[in-house]
Amino acid sequence: MGAAAGRRRGHGSWLYAAYALASLVTVVVLGLVLAASARQDARAAALSQGRAQAAVIQQMALAPALRDLDLDHLPGHRLDPASVQQLRQATLLAVANSSVIGLRVRDADGIVLFSDNGQATSPVEIGSTAFRDAVAGRSYAAIVPADAEGGAVVRVVGPLIVTSAGRASGVFELDLPYGQFEAVLRDRVHRTVVRLGVALGGMYLVLAAIAWSTTNSLRRHARQREHEARHDQLTGLPNRGVMREEVQRLLRSAATGRGGGAVALVDLDRFKEVNDTLGHHVGDGLLQVVAQRLSGALRTDDTVARLGGDEFGIVLPGVTTAEDAAAVCHQVLQALVDDVVVEGVPLRVEASLGVALCPDHGDSVEELLRHADESMYVSKRESGGVVVWEPGEHLGVAEDVVSLRRELANALERDELVLHYQTQVDLRTGRVVGVEALCRWQHPTRGLLAPPAFLHVLETSQLVEPFTEWVVRRALADRARWVALGHDDLVVAVNVSPRNLVRAGLAAVVADALAATGTPPAGLMIEITEDAVGAETEAAHATLEGLTALGVPLSIDDFGAGRTSVAQLRSLQFAQVKVDRSFTAGLTSADPLPDRAVVASVIAMAHGLGLDVVAEGVEDDATRAWLADAGCDVGQGWHFSRPAAWSPDLVARTDRTAHAGAAR
Structure with missing residues (x-):
């Protein structure tokens, strides 16, 4: 330089x-x-x-x-x-x-x-x-x-x-x-020469000043262009190019016997949820604060760079052992512990760090960055923290994620996705009143995959919108087949991602699918997680209002585990709340009183607001009986049916135990 x-x-x-x-x-x-x-x-x-x-x-x-x-x-x-x-x-x-x-x-x-x-x-x-x-x-x-x-x-x-x-x-x-x-003549020429001398001297000074000003301006612009080419505009940190130069410097230092260092990649956990629910301006503010904290937690000789999105890179010269690298990276995580307040919204920052040592874990820039990236993905799978690359153990992790994303795109084109349905039963009559659509992936080599195997990759890609559209259209088409068998009042529930709420177009997709299948708006239930409702933005509010204007009922999924306010329940005109399964599971435990108190309170509040209550995770008859006695409207869980592919008799089943409970 x-x-x-x-x-x-x-x-x-x-x-x-x-x-x-x-x-x-x-x-x-x-x-x-x-x-x-x-x-x-x-x-x-x-x-x-x-x-x-x-x-x-x-x-x-x-x-x-x-x-x-x-x-x-x-x-x-x-x-x-x-x-x-x-x-x-x-x-x-x-x-x-x-x-x-x-x-x-x-x-x-x-x-x-x-x-x-x-x-x-x-x-x-x-x-x-x-x-x-x-x-x-x-x-x-x-x-x-x-x-x-x-x-x-x-x-x-x-x-x-x-x-x-x-x-x-x-x-x-x-x-x-x-x-x-x-x-x-001499006098005239003398006066003329004097005047010309003054004028030309002034002109020379003006030209010299212009040249000096122009040169300085060119220098400033050159420095500015160089800075912009080498730094991230949002955070002011060095960019990926500078990061690669610093890693190359580590390799040269190690090759000359002056010692190497460590390369770390930092990825913020659940950052896309912030962008999708609170908006990109809040996400940008969070990134700026994180950049400041990362810079403040390291030495002046260390380099912090923003690599793009929510990913940062760190180069640590002289840190040559796994123990020292892990200790420094834990200090970095500690600097991110305190909540970040952006536009009055407190945000908890969690990150995953992957580390590779130079030259132990690679003799090229690409190899070191790849190993640090693989370690970072392992950290994410292990719910955060610091992971130092170990030869033979992390091989192929990053490639798996990239490959999975590519295969998901192909799955949409090749019609490899399928829907399974889990029934929702009226706890008073035992009649099936609805089904929840649950996506599965019929992978050509790995068999039938449940959402946990691919949902985390789907949520961080651009496939969420076409994926959601496919689910809505397929679910309504399957409902139309049940309606043809006489189940006119059946309601099919579809989960949507927080990203669907902040992107314009969901209401239009739903309206088009309803019209294409001849489904009345009340025949579709849109389920939204409580976290998405609690972090509602103007864009999300507009999407929910658009769905409500169509007449499509809204349901809050996993209620009780998030931060939804009563005001939001009223303002958005929800039709239903689904009690989180973590509370349902404790209703018949050795110490059921706390969970029973929470569920009873949710039922009372929901009914007071005119909302129906669905309890998820009903796994046995004792839980069903308690919920029915507590006034819960609908139950869903393996006690009634496991998720299954569409079949004519799936929604024709009746829970006999519900009849018996109602008779009592």
């Missing part, structure tokens, strides 16, 4: 230098262009002012002095002494006032008629373009570079007197000192 950071810093410095150099070159080039433009403007201004001064001299001195002379026909092409004297007198004032340093007068052929310095410049030396322009009535101005005899001059060549035909009767050449313009 240090080398990579150095490369990023070097790249950022190079980028900043490139920005600075580019901005400097831009400023210099722009400065040169603007300075050249300013100089060009100043030279143009000098020529313009030279033309203006020449026009004044021509109009005020030269033209009045020579107006009456025919310059093209002068004898000897020379001015007479009187004209020369007049011209000198006329121009002396102009020369003195205008700082004229040279004046010549030529005829239309270019012959010098007068020169204030006695020089007789030929037409070729004048320049053919300037002379032709002057003869044509246009003035010409240029800056003549300095020579050995003096400084640069502004030379203006113009028409002396313009005739009616638009041509000049003569041409004058006027040399003005460039110095008088140069001072103005």
Whole structure:
């Protein structure tokens, strides 16, 4: 990571230098262009002012002095002494006032008629373009570079007197000192350069500031992207990629003889129940608190990462024995003991930890993580705690879970699932009034499997919804077959998962199945565990209200073992409560009074609310008799029938002992 950071810093410095150099070159080039433009403007201004001064001299001195002379026909092409004297007198004032340093007068052929310095410049030396322009009535101005005899001059060549035909009767050449313009030019250029310097310096500073700000912004974004790529957004912990890097670091350390460490995987128990019953926002809050507690329970050299969902990873450098690893992991579990309160809801956190030692339990990242994962699944099967991987004992546990999930998906497609039914008997009449649908899996190689063999995998997968839909439709189809035999009032009960309650669509599935089989809503009973009711969310409430709106009765399963309130019983309009079998089993025990008190209280409360009471786990006639005497409405258990596949006479049986009890 240090080398990579150095490369990023070097790249950022190079980028900043490139920005600075580019901005400097831009400023210099722009400065040169603007300075050249300013100089060009100043030279143009000098020529313009030279033309203006020449026009004044021509109009005020030269033209009045020579107006009456025919310059093209002068004898000897020379001015007479009187004209020369007049011209000198006329121009002396102009020369003195205008700082004229040279004046010549030529005829239309270019012959010098007068020169204030006695020089007789030929037409070729004048320049053919300037002379032709002057003869044509246009003035010409240029800056003549300095020579050995003096400084640069502004030379203006113009028409002396313009005739009616638009041509000049003569041409004058006027040399003005460039110095008088140069001072103005120098001052103007100086001011321009100063202004440009300030402006360009400010521009350079602005460009440098932009480059610095852009570079820093790119660095921040790069660091942010790197952090996001290597960390979990919800908890802020390192992610799976960082976890793998740290495990690889352990392997390198072990290979060089500096010692290895331990790799642990942590999985929260029953986390999906939190998500399904309380909502994902509560689950997210729980994960954030767990992340904080895990980080606080470990050393600074240890690494805690979130691998996804409710699974975390821990890397413990220097922890090389199973005893030390187990001790550290038990400290981690201890940090999770206290309840977590999320949005006012107290949640108990339990976790399963699996540990693999480096390099004892693997010489690659994949092998260490796989063994830790297998140990974690063993821990889950043993109801939590810490399990350190042991060669030969945990092989294939994780693969079994993955394989089972895949086989369950195939079971739905291949119609390998079957329903068995256990009857529910009216304790007063002995008549079968309902059946509970219980799913079984006819596995192609393992035979008929009961729910405990696959339900835990089903509940943690995305198969719950299609599984529940299949059970509802098959149960109603079987009920329709019994109805065809004359059992019109039979009620079939179907259990639904808490996940079904928080996902939209259950009420629609039930409505469609009722319509497809011609079943009245009262012919289906939806059973919900008491824990799901006690942890009711808005989504679950909406689902239950949707079922109630259809007219489908609701039953609370395992009542007495959870935390349902009387207010919830009233608000959700339940039709039935099922007494948990843990209480029914104690009704005829050596000390039956506590359980009898609980069951009697449940019956009284339920009847007071207008609810029917079903007792589960009725295994003998003594239990049936006590429940009947206590006023319980319906009994269910092996005393009446074991779960069995659909048959015409399953619901036609009558419990004779119930008749006898009713007669008494």
